[in-house]
Amino acid sequence: MPLTIAELYASPPLGELLTLHGWVRTRRTTRAVSFVELQDGSTLKALQVVLPHDKIPRQRIEAELHTGASLAVQGRLKPTPDRPQPFELEAESYTLYGAADPETYPLQKKAHSLEFLREITHLRPRTRTFQAIFRIRSGLSFAIHQYFQSHGFVYVHTPILTPSDCEGAGQLFQVTTLPLLSVPKNERGEVAYEEDFFKRPAYLTVSGQLEGELLATALGKIYTFGPTFRAEPSHTPRHLAEFWMIEPEMAFYDLSMTMDLAEDFLKYLVREVMERFPEELEFLSERYEPALLSELRKAVEGDFLRLSYSEAIEILQKSGKNFQFPTEWGSDLQAEHERYLVEEYAQRPVIVYNYPKSIKAFYMRQNDDGQTVAAFDVLFPRIGEVIGGSQREERYDKLLQRMQELGMDLTPYQAYLDIRRYGTVPHSGFGLGLERLLLFLTGMTNVRDVIPFFRAAGQMG
């Protein structure tokens, strides 16, 4: 296997003849030697390669080795105690894989704006910024599995193609093989879905929660981790049409156990990323968000502040702030309210629980007060809601009554109702948006920058 630069830094094989592969980040030329900073994606650190002009003609180096060019270079590793880098590769020869015409290659040895890089998603992974982000994204995903697997959760794959909008969460992408130019109709002028692939309407999933509940009431503790699709035309730095969501669902968990789990889970993830990616975090912090490291530290140190919705409303009313949106009991917490609670009032992550039932989903468990449901949101600084969850209504009659109140069509929910009719159990779960958490962890401010190729309303980056 090709040697990587990360491996060199881990244990430098000084003096041996080595071959390294990578891309040119920068080149500097003086009279007798040229210097190439080589990167290969294995670490943010570059390898300085020294190319003596008596072994490799200067003319060739200047013609071939521009920023972005790829090569294999042979040479020996030499310690350089009096230079910024601990060692450098003294080259004896190199093979050019591919040149990068400096007249047209978009990346240069300078900082580019994130907006510009969004226009070239195929090349932006070659920047250190995106290498740092994608490595953290990978490590975070692993840590998520690690946490659940070591806590007895079963990873389940819920379907991506689904028959209906099961949560009422946003608009759906419809999936069809019917010809759009001549959609077949029945006698009543409606779309003839019996001719469609599934012989019924089909959509991309907006949540794996309902299927997750079905599996949790058999396997105990499960989690999903997969792509989710929303066709809502949201034009914000926090929304994607295709994003990744993690949804654990636990039988026999009540609301407070679930909040404990969510807090422990988030702290574990932040700690793991801090431990595994100090260099990446340092780089992103310097470049984009000076407060990054202290925010991460604050998130794992103390307890999250827990407030009931009613307490939160009271705090907002007493804040003396002039909010744009009302802070009456029964109105939903707006971004400005969440920001006040987290950034000014608590100055650490906040969990708000027991929301009015009128502003929450039908499946959330009704509290004894008749006014609220056992729902909670975890609010983080800078990004707002990172987790939303609830204890689910497990009482058949209560659930049915709520669905009827809301005028819902019960047909698609027979399975969902069935698990309340046969051996129902209290259970709870929550949803975590991977990209939103990544904003917090990387200091980025736009979710388009924490996923390799973004899909958002009107954009396929």
Added chain:
RNA sequence: GCCCGCUUAGCUCAGCGGUUAGAGCAUCUGGCUGUUAACCAGAGGGUCGCAGGUUCGAAUCCUGCAGCGGGCGCCA
């Protein structure tokens, strides 16, 4: 969906009614005993987003469109 802003060289930006539109970086040429976003000198590079309008005169003012960004809503 509503509101606001931006669009000038390959990139980042200045110029905001008055000669031939500028800078830094990048590129090219030359120089430099080993550089660290190397440095020094020189050169090339622009239908000032698109379309219309106002004016003696528009990158600059107005209108429309497009793209991008931000705030809000919906949410993860």
